[in-house]
Amino acid sequence: MIRIAITDDHPMVISGIKNMLSQYEHIRVTGEYQNAAALMEGLKQNAPDILLLDIQMPGITGDEAAVSVTKHYPDIRIIALTGFDTPFYVRSMLQNGCKGYLLKNTDQHALITAIEAVSRNEQYIDPALKEELLNNMLRLKKQKSSSAPSLTRREKEVLKLIVDEFTSQEIADELFLSLRTVEKYRIQLLQKFKAKNTVGLVKMALELNMLDSSD
């Protein structure tokens, strides 16, 4: 028997989840709370195995409540059940001690799969978000491993003129930009190439073959 508590500020959502779970005999809803304060009070009397926790709630939010529940009730496994479909919230809730992350538009099958997985102490993340999370991580990894920064069209033009020994004023005249904007591009390029000065910038650009016209 898996004991479940649900915390959501919308009674209709709680009722919808209860309806979805009612057909499964090995799952029983033992607590319903509409805010984090009521949840903390209820847990003193009746601690469930799994807590379905909304993030956006009035007063104490779900991400704050997750930290508190994990600290005081380490045996309770939390599944965030929310409308936020962003990797940021997934990372944040997992860091705050959640074991699972489900979107509210989930279907019955996914909800049961998540509850069963988390009850076996496995992690469960909504498949749509899992893919995005992985893509994000891969993109970040790729960015870190690649020393060549991504340059905008205008940065490439400015870089080429810097390499051709144009002064900022000459670049401004050539590209019909203000001197201030050219100086800004210089700073951006130094920052992107992690170079200390123009000499370092030119050296890095040549080493990374960033001046290829096809680039």
Add this chain to the structure above:
Amino acid sequence: MKRIIQIILYSLLPGIQTTSAHIDSIAGQHLPAIIAAKSDTAKIMAVLDYATALYPYDKDSAYAIALSSYSQSKSIKFRNGIGQALFKLAEWEYGAGRLFASDSFFNLMLIEIPAPSHWHIPAYAGVGTCSFLQGFPEEAAEYYYAAIRLLYQYENIKLYRAYIYNNMAGIWRHLGNSDNSLLYLRLGKEWAEKEKDMKQLGNSWNRIGNYYLAKNDSARALHCYHEAHRISSTFGDTEMILITTCNINLIQNKEPELKKEAYRYVLEQAKDHNRLGILAPVANSLYLLGEKRWAEQIWNESITLATKLNMRVFLTDSYNGLSNLHAEAGNFRMAYFFLDKYISLRDSVSNQEALKTMAIMEKRAQKVKQEHILAAQELSRIEITNAISEKNRIVYLLGAGGASGMLLLFFFRKNIRRKKELLEKTILLKEKESVLRKMYAAIEGKENERKRIAQELHDGVGSLLSVAKMNASILAGKEQDLLHSVPFQEAIRILDNTARNVRTISHNLMPDILLKGGIEEALQLFCKYTSKANNISIDFQSYGNSIELNPKLEKNIFIMLQDIVMQLLHQSTHIEKMDIQLNWSSPSLFVTIETNGLFSPDNNNDASEWHILQNRISETGGNMEVQHDENAGSTIDLEFDLNNDKIIRV
């Protein structure tokens, strides 16, 4: 005790040797502050104060201390330390007449201190002065105008304004445009009074005197020279005392022998390279007094000194004077020799091309000035006050001269009308301020409304849609046939799409993630949603170390960027791709948005969204530049000054 002070000081400043008793006393005065400094930066500033005090007595040690402070500041990236040390070194080199070295230190300030920084103002002014003295007025003007443009950004800081305006006046005079010269001199005088810069106030009065003398108004010129002399005597500015003594001597009606005596005194007092500014006018005056041999000797000295110090600007008057002298003496070969030198030098530093370039630069500076409303209002106030005081003076003179009562009354009435106009302008300004306050309140109200609607959409409608989906899912579990029913699947798809759209709208209105994850996460998500909703590719990147922003500031920037992207999407042709990049370069945030489509905003009337957006960015102290390339697409560059409190208020 003195020995202990020396030992401690040497241990703090390795490699610096000081010897005399006076120097020890200076060390004793500054040591407590150096020891008490609680941080490296405070220590550097205390050491630089010490170097400044030491310089008149021990130039080498002061120089070495300033160099050492510069190195230390550079190693800990302490911008004020770098600025102060390099500025001192540049000033000292200038004081010693080493223009190249001074120019190098000023240039180093521009290189070592990243923009934006108020240190660029004295640096530009310094490079400008060196260029001018070397006989490159056009180049000098370029630097001075760069400094003037920066001045508008640092309105509340006391920053060499009078010095820069007076020198601009010098360039215009050199190029022959005395009206522009007078305009800048008046600005210089106003700012010198405002900033209590007595050296420049004396300088302004003296130069205004020169202007009136050139216009043959000796009475006014004499008044100005007396003012300059009085101020420089009170302040103890030896150079200006000597110059004004010469000028007063030139105009005053007294015995030639007394005049000559005065010039002799001035020549004895003038030292070093500052003597250069005095030699040519003295020679000219002596020439007028009939002392031709003496004048020739001084002009020759002026040429030798100016050549040695590479201050070409001082050569012209001497060449001209010697040419006239030789012509009068019938020595036409020598007269032609000096005339040729005078004309070629004058043409090299002052020609029509230079005047044209200057006029363009002046136009640019005026444009920048217009953009800074507050600066323009201030200038306008000064001009109106000047005009009123000028009128008052005329009224007074007329009255004293026994002019008719009616005329006096007329001018009084005119004066009152002026004052009334001033009052009306003040009221208008206050009304504008009130409108601005109302606008801020309206924006804040609008944002609160956005937040409320966003929350209701996300928590209310979004949650209800989720419940509908849950119930549909239960129904499908019970009725297996439904799972394969096309209308049921279509209904589920519509539910999912609606929920996604509600989330997108809610996020775009006021993203919750902005508060929790910051602007980068919020923009990342905004790009994701907008990309899906508009079926285009939007790539978002952020470079540099992001800093924690004031939430209000973060919200303002986010909303402005969001509005720009929406404008780009709705008013561009053939847009398929967009790149958004943030570059954090404290205290600025640079943003570049590039698309492959051509952006043609509706900017025809003041009520257009693009126009309002431009105004909003400008009012927050932000800067936006839009560029189009017919083959590549449009680029929008933005810069936000994160220290500017306007951006937080709006």
